[in-house]
Amino acid sequence: DTEVTQTPKHLVMGMTNKKSLKCEQHMGHRAMYWYKQKAKKPPELMFVYSYEKLSINESVPSRFSPECPNSSLLNLHLHALQPEDSALYLCASSQDAAGTYNEQFFGPGTRLTVL
Amino acid sequence: AQSVTQPDIHITVSEGASLELRCNYSYGATPYLFWYVQSPGQGLQLLLKYFSGDTLVQGIKGFEAEFKRSQSSFNLRKPSVHWSDAAEYFCAVGEMEYGNKLVFGAGTILRVKS
Numbered sequence: 001d002t003e004v005t006q007t008p009k010h011l012v013m014g015m016t017n018k019k020s021l022k023c024e025q026h027m028g029h030r031a032m033y034w035y036k037q038k039a040k041k042p043p044e045l046m047f048v049y050s051y052e053k054l055s056i057n058e059s060v061p062s063r064f065s066p067e068c069p070n071s072s073l074l075n076l077h078l079h080a081l082q083p084e085d086s087a088l089y090l091c092a093s094s095q096d097a098a099g100t101y102n103e104q105f106f107g108p109g110t111r112l113t114v115l
Numbered sequence: 116a117q118s119v120t121q122p123d124i125h126i127t128v129s130e131g132a133s134l135e136l137r138c139n140y141s142y143g144a145t146p147y148l149f150w151y152v153q154s155p156g157q158g159l160q161l162l163l164k165y166f167s168g169d170t171l172v173q174g175i176k177g178f179e180a181e182f183k184r185s186q187s188s189f190n191l192r193k194p195s196v197h198w199s200d201a202a203e204y205f206c207a208v209g210e211m212e213y214g215n216k217l218v219f220g221a222g223t224i225l226r227v228k229s
Binding site for chain 2: 048
């Protein structure tokens with residue numbers, strides 16, 4: 001299995017809602033990533049998890065809360081989002097996140113709309 | 116910090132014509148370079164990568180790219196474009212020293228006319 005899966009594909013939420021995005025991989029990778037891609041822009045890194053520990057937080061607002069319950073699963077909890085947070089959220093995984101460069105495999109993304 | 120420049124925002128080519136998409140990077144050491152393709156509303160698919168070795172890299176879907184250290188470039192080429200190649204193409208450089216982070220260029224939107 002060489003896939004990264006993301007659910008849901010689409011999500012519409014109000015500014016007072018709490019929702020979660022889910023990402024899963026079964027490639028035995030030990031590093032997982034969240035990227036945010038605004039319309040007509042390239043993806044930008046949000047978080048890196050390495051061996052289930054948060055290793056990089058790119059100064060992301062606290063209304064985005066990542067969680068890595070195990071090595072195959074990565075969640076992104078959303079609370080009190082703003083309309084400008086509407087974007088495509090991409091998850092990726094790689095063999096590792098240190099030592100030598102490791103290719104990242106991307107999921108199809110979750111299209112988030114905040115009303 | 117590393118950066119990637121894709122000077123062409125849009126490119127239009129005729130089906131069957133050749134294609135070259137430009138990419139320049141800024142990085143102090145040997146770069147890890149990638150080309151990804153993204154169809155509208157979809158995730159990213161890796162076309163090819165350069166880590167070291169042969170500077171001409173073959174990828175999927177008939178794409179190739181050439182790493183030129185002297186020009187800090189990693190241009191993507193395809194000898195004959197198909198209508199299904201219409202998409203957005205991102206060049207990226209990997210920062211091994213910073214958690215494997217990928218830094219993307221702004222992207223080039225390819226339109227194919229029949």
